[in-house]
Amino acid sequence: MRVLLIYPIFPQSFWSFEKALALVNRKALLPPLGLITVAAILPQKWEFKLVDRNVREITEAEWDWAELVMVSAMIVQKDDFLEQIREAKRRGKKVAVGGPYPTSTPESAEIAGADYLVLDEGEITLPLLVEAIERGDEKGVFRIEGDKPDVTTSPIPRFDLLEKEAYDMISLQYSRGCPFQCEFCDIIVLYGRKSRTKTPAQLLAELDRLKELNFSQGVFLVDDNFIGNKRNVKLLLHELKVWMKDNNYPFRLTTEASIDLAQDQELMDLMVECNFRAVFLGIETPDEDSLNLTKKFQNTRGSLSDSVEKIIRSGLRVMAGFIIGFDGEETGAGDRIVRFVEKTTIPIAMFSMLQVLPNTALWHRLEKEGRLIKETGNANQTTLMNFLPTRPIEEIALEYVNGFYELYDPQRYLDRTYRHFMMIGEPKTNSIGRKLVDMKTMRALFILCWYQGVVRETRSTFWRYLWNILRHKPRVLDHYLVVCGQVEHFYEYRQIVKDQIEQQLKEQQVESLRQLSSVTP
Secondary structure, three states: OEEEEEEOOOOOOOOOOHHHHHHOOOOEOOOOHHHHHHHHHOOOOOEEEEEEOOOOOOOHHHHHHOOEEEEEOOHHHHHHHHHHHHHHHHOOOEEEEEOHHHHHOHHHHHHHOOOEEEOOOHHHHHHHHHHHHHHOOOOEEEOOOOOOOOHHHOOOOOHHHOOHHHEOEEEEOOEEOOOOOOOOOOHHHHHOOOOEEOOHHHHHHHHHHHHHOOOOOEEEEOOOOOOOOHHHHHHHHHHHHHHHHHOOOOOOEEEEEOHHHHHOHHHHHHHHHOOEEEEEEEEEOOOHHHHHHOOOHHHHOOOHHHHHHHHHHOOOEEEEEEEEOOOOOOOOHHHHHHHHHHHHOOOOEEEEEOOOOOOOHHHHHHHHOOOEOOOOOOOOOOOOOOEOOOOOHHHHHHHHHHHHHHHOOHHHHHHHHHHHHHHOOOOOOOOOOOHHHHOOHHHHHHHHHHHHHHHOOOHHHHHHHHHHHHHHOHHHHHHHHHHHHHHHHHHHHHHHHHHHHHHHHHHHHHHHHHHHHHHOO
């Protein structure tokens, strides 16, 4: 069986980083870990080709070669996901789909023409697909609701299928699931509330495979909550610490975690000793009433700002997610988020309006209340909310647009980044400085210094801060420059967010007036 694996296009978004990636001559931030895991689970006598449409187009020869087309997507990729299904069917190909978006909304893929819906987690449902194909079944829906696979059976992903130089980071996964119960989150719907982990030997084997294939990028552990099972993660880190030292720290690691990480100094120290350099936290809002309403209780058990500072001082750069539009939210939520970000010095703050994801607890509650706008959102920062909020949408959108624009003002961004790195704990490994030699750096450094040290109005700030970092925190210099470079994306993207949200508001107002005039005598 010849299988063409297709990864759909991501629209321009918070995480697309086009301008920043161009500095280091990369095409995409992360590869499609789901698809290369699918390729590893399927029979290895089958043949595979992978096309990530964020990297390049599919060739006619690849279309002709394929006997089966497999497409996976997240909700933000839904437009191109559906287009690739239609394109494959136009060419007479059998199509199998899977991943978070079709698992949550399978009817969309079915309407587009998909033959096989391989839903939920592939360790269980992909063997069912193989059996159906071997029987000669023309169609099928494969899912086992409520049953979660043992991830210790998951094979090493087929990293060899990737176009290695296209990606800025490489994805690995250690665990699935999260023990918390946030109302708006679909992770617990898709993967459950029990954090299921691989064995340390599995993850180390995946790192060995990356080394064998000569990958040199940083590694993003894409777990939605890396510390969901603290006992198991500490067992991993103790072994990973030895592996990293024995292999001369070949990878820098990034992951996502809940903010209770700050309560466990041993865990933070182990992460830093294993060459973790950054962590993404779901903070959402500094408003405790909103946190309680959305059942994000883990964020109410102590001072959020103190927790962020503790993580930074331990040696981990903090990125964080923030949301505006919770029920009962008081006016000024956007300003409060901006003030919190400035106070805690978080450089990369993912700021979004709340979107209701299918089948979440929030989805079901709002559906009962008749507040859902039927078309699902796309989970992008450029999209209005897909439900009726408790305060005027115009007020929320204005606070959001103004807040996003302020956060990524070049001067404010540089100020936060500088304060963040002056606070951050020193790295504890001997890998410091390597990236200044091997990250295609000279070209990237020249472009960065040209834009921020010559062209921008913030040029004097850039050189002053760079000199101070070099004098006082030289061991974080390369990391600091990478984060400085990321503002190149937001410098343009903040205007895109502003323009698109304001345009949608105008269209919504026009539609409201049209409906009003149609019922007015």
